[in-house]
Amino acid sequence: MDRRHFLSAAAFAGLSGCAHRAKVAVATPNPLPGLMPVRAETDRIFRTTVCLRPFRAAGPRLEVERVGDKTVVHNYGHGGSGWSLSWGSSSIAVERAMAVGEREVAVLGCGALGLTSAILLQRAGAKVTIYAKDRPPEVRSSRATGSWTPDSRVALTNAVSPDFPALWERMCRYSFHTYETYLGLAGNPVEWKDMYDLTDGEQEGPKQQDAGLAFARYRDRVRDLTPRRRELPPGSHPFPVKSASLTSTLTFNIASYSRQLVNDFLVEGGKIERVEFQSPSELVQIGQKVIINATGYGARALWRDESIVPVRGQIAWLIPQPEVNYGLMYGGVLMLPRRDGIVVQAMGIGEMEGYNDASEAPDRAAAEAAVGVIAGLYARMKR
Numbered sequence: 001m002d003r004r005h006f007l008s009a010a011a012f013a014g015l016s017g018c019a020h021r022a023k024v025a026v027a028t029p030n031p032l033p034g035l036m037p038v039r040a041e042t043d044r045i046f047r048t049t050v051c052l053r054p055f056r057a058a059g060p061r062l063e064v065e066r067v068g069d070k071t072v073v074h075n076y077g078h079g080g081s082g083w084s085l086s087w088g089s090s091s092i093a094v095e096r097a098m099a100v101g102e103r104e105v106a107v108l109g110c111g112a113l114g115l116t117s118a119i120l121l122q123r124a125g126a127k128v129t130i131y132a133k134d135r136p137p138e139v140r141s142s143r144a145t146g147s148w149t150p151d152s153r154v155a156l157t158n159a160v161s162p163d164f165p166a167l168w169e170r171m172c173r174y175s176f177h178t179y180e181t182y183l184g185l186a187g188n189p190v191e192w193k194d195m196y197d198l199t200d201g202e203q204e205g206p207k208q209q210d211a212g213l214a215f216a217r218y219r220d221r222v223r224d225l226t227p228r229r230r231e232l233p234p235g236s237h238p239f240p241v242k243s244a245s246l247t248s249t250l251t252f253n254i255a256s257y258s259r260q261l262v263n264d265f266l267v268e269g270g271k272i273e274r275v276e277f278q279s280p281s282e283l284v285q286i287g288q289k290v291i292i293n294a295t296g297y298g299a300r301a302l303w304r305d306e307s308i309v310p311v312r313g314q315i316a317w318l319i320p321q322p323e324v325n326y327g328l329m330y331g332g333v334l335m336l337p338r339r340d341g342i343v344v345q346a347m348g349i350g351e352m353e354g355y356n357d358a359s360e361a362p363d364r365a366a367a368e369a370a371v372g373v374i375a376g377l378y379a380r381m382k383r
């Protein structure tokens with residue numbers, strides 16, 4: 001057994017470095033040849049986070065509005081797609097902001113949309129100040145899963161304008177190609193990960209259980225960007241399930257990625273000011289005449305925009321295992337190994353899970369239950 005498989009076996013058996021116990025580990029074959037097991041133990045949950053997706057039935061708001069002598073370009077309401085669409089959505093907001101002709105521009109918000117707006121404004125030649133209540137890692141964006149999910153809860157099919165699908169595609173392609181430029185950098189802000197979809201039979205698939213709302217699905221428009229999902233024949237994979245498929249997805253290691261974005265912005269002379277606005281009328285305090293509003297879920301209160309519906313999502317974070325280089329979906333639970341922690345997220349009833357739930361209180365029992373599902377999968381492999 002080579003060192004890699006020895007370590008794998010030891011980790012899978014949950015053993016310490018003690019010589020006697022290590023001998024036992026040697027005798028335990030790695031049930032996942034080539035894949036390292038996740039230590040899905042509830043005492044390895046080091047935090048549980050909750051985030052609210054800023055969902056709008058009509059899709060993200062990108063309109064231009066006058067507030068007194070200010071021009072406000074909105075860039076909020078990206079549901080479960082905010083990281084994925086950020087560069088493309090912000091490129092449109094920046095075009096609209098720069099069209100006003102001012103060279104000093106303000107950005108409200110320091111999450112995925114605010115940071116990408118600010119950086120693209122700088123690249124377009126503007127001098128930029130970000131005004132925000134929170135910055136990473138406090139922002140809601142820092143509590144996202146970190147996957148390429150460009151049409152997750154982005155709109156309802158019957159509520160969008162006829163040109164929205166094409167606009168979405170434009171945002172999606174622009175973002176994807178920008179993310180390519182963050183691959184291979186120190187700290188791995190962005191990387192590709194293999195993802196297995198494992199099912200025990202017909203019962204799986206929260207998608208089938210979605211009831212009520214017709215969430216928009218546009219992935220077929222950008223099929224060429226990512227690898228196709230392949231069914232894996234029985235015996236060709238190590239998992240004890242009825243069916244398995246494999247694809248690869250972009251993963252955002254949000255701790256290092258958002259730090260990189262903040263640093264890139266500051267290095268180019270950007271400024272960040274901590275401030276909370278209670279109403280649009282307070283924007284007179286800002287010197288700049290052009291403002292990109294990237295306040296995310298915060299726009300609901302600030303802009304009195306009740307078209308924003310909160311869609312709650314919770315993640316249990318397991319201690320990172322750099323040796324685990326694949327993710328999986330099993331029993332309605334997603335496991336995604338990031339550099340800053342292993343994401344374990346119950347997908348529940350699919351897109352409707354957490355719909356209109358504004359509670360940001362973590363639910364420890366639900367976190368442990370999700371980890372238990374993943375533990376159950378690995379336990380079956382040990383038998």
Ligand SMILES: Cc1cc2nc3c(=O)[nH]c(=O)nc-3n(C[C@H](O)[C@H](O)[C@H](O)COP(=O)(O)OP(=O)(O)OC[C@H]3O[C@@H](n4cnc5c(N)ncnc54)[C@H](O)[C@@H]3O)c2cc1C
Binds near residue numbers: 075081083085135142
């Ligand atoms: C559980 C979960 C998992 C997710 N996973 C993914 C994923 O894998 N991929 C993906 O693409 N998307 C994902 N999302 C969606 C993504 O997180 C959001 O779409 C995105 O974070 C929205 O970013 P934002 O910049 O608009 O908002 P935020 O990150 O909320 O940033 C808003 C900014 O505005 C500031 N602000 C707000 N109000 C005010 C105010 N009144 N005054 C001053 N400042 C203010 C805040 O302080 C903050 O700086 C997920 C969401 C959840 C909940």
